Amino acid sequence: MTRLSELIRGESKHTLAMPRWLEHLASIGIVTANPETARRQRITNIGAFVAGGTTLAHLVVNAVHDPGGLVVVHIFNAVFALLALLVPQLHRYGENAGAVGLSTLVLLGTVVIVWLLGTASHLQIYFTLVGALLLFVGMQNWKLFSIYFVLFTMALLLTLNYAPHDGLIMPQDKGLRNMLTNQAMINTNTVNCVIIFYAMAALRRAEINLENEYARSEALVTTMMPPSIATRLKVMPDQRIADRIECLSILFADLVGFTTATHDLPPDQVVAYLDELVCAFDALCERFGTDKIKTIGDCYMAWRVSTAMDQVEQGQLAGLRWKCWRRLIVVKCSVASVCNCALGCIVAMQPPALLGTRASLMMCGVML
Secondary structure (H helix, E strand, O other): OOOHHHHHHOOOOOOOOOOHHHHHHHOOOOOOOOHHHHHHHHHHHHHHHHHHHHHHHHHHHHHHHOOOOOHHHHHHHHHHHHHHHOHHHHHHHOOOHHHHHHHHHHHHHHHHHHHHHOHHHOHHHHHHHHHHHHHHHOHHHHHHHHHHHHHHHHHHHHHHHHOOOOOOOOOOOHHHHHHHHHHHHHHHHHHHHHHHHHHHHHHHHHHHHHHHHHHHHHHHHHHHOOHHHHHHHHHOOOOOEEEEEEEEEEEEEEEOOHHHHOOOOOHHHHHHHHHHHHHHHHHHHHHOOOEEEEEEOOEEEEEEEOOOOOHHHHHHHHHHHHHHHHHHHHHHOHHHHHHOOOHHHHHOOOOOEEEEEEEEEEEEEEOO
């Protein structure tokens, strides 16, 4: 029988854990309290950092290739990288401000760099990164994504048909174009892999959190009512539950004088005593197929529905189970002397205690 403490401390499914420094980096500039929005903004931040990193890689490689002839390109790459790294600061201005800012930066930056270095450099492949925008804004903002998809497609067609093949800067340097082609292909694969990997890890983490919460809520329902009733409520939530039970055994146990007996005891000792007692009752309920109804302080209530066709046999079976229960409780909970109450006397229906069972016809229902 699952207890509330077991639900709280129960094992949860585990997923891929990102390094703490990466999570702090991805959370820069995020001020929203909405988990779904924060997740998309973290993915946007990862995209911005990867875009800035690949641009800095272009800057370093180009500077090594020709420090003086590509000054304009060096300045462009440095400005682009700086603006990309500042994208997380846009989140405070709107839910999708960072995503829009990054997408606009990539769109305009790719158009400019392709015209400077030509289509022979194949830098226009960066237009294909528009698909990542859907991870930045989410499916609920598909109209915004559609607008940028059209803009990126038009820009791609424009550069392919009208941009100079060898560009405006150092058009005679074929080796530079070949180097840029190789680097653009590698960078595109890197950006796609990093963004998709982080996005899928974040989505998987959210799914597992939902699964864990659902499992806890399902288990909580079964601790509040009998499993059969809980199942019926989940399968048919709108149907009224009102059953005629031909033979039902109910046990109600109360520690008479418990408040007086425990008045001078430390709270932790009293709670430990009750916890031990309830644990024993729970174990016996599970062993004999009995459903716990509830506990109220030092009171314990449980029931058992007999399933045999013969009511006489049902009553005999229920009575036998309760007798076995009484004997086992005396052995199981010998620690009851902590509160100066002999639990064996309690279960045996001797003072100072009350314990009763009765098997009879019962009308039962659930009202929500």
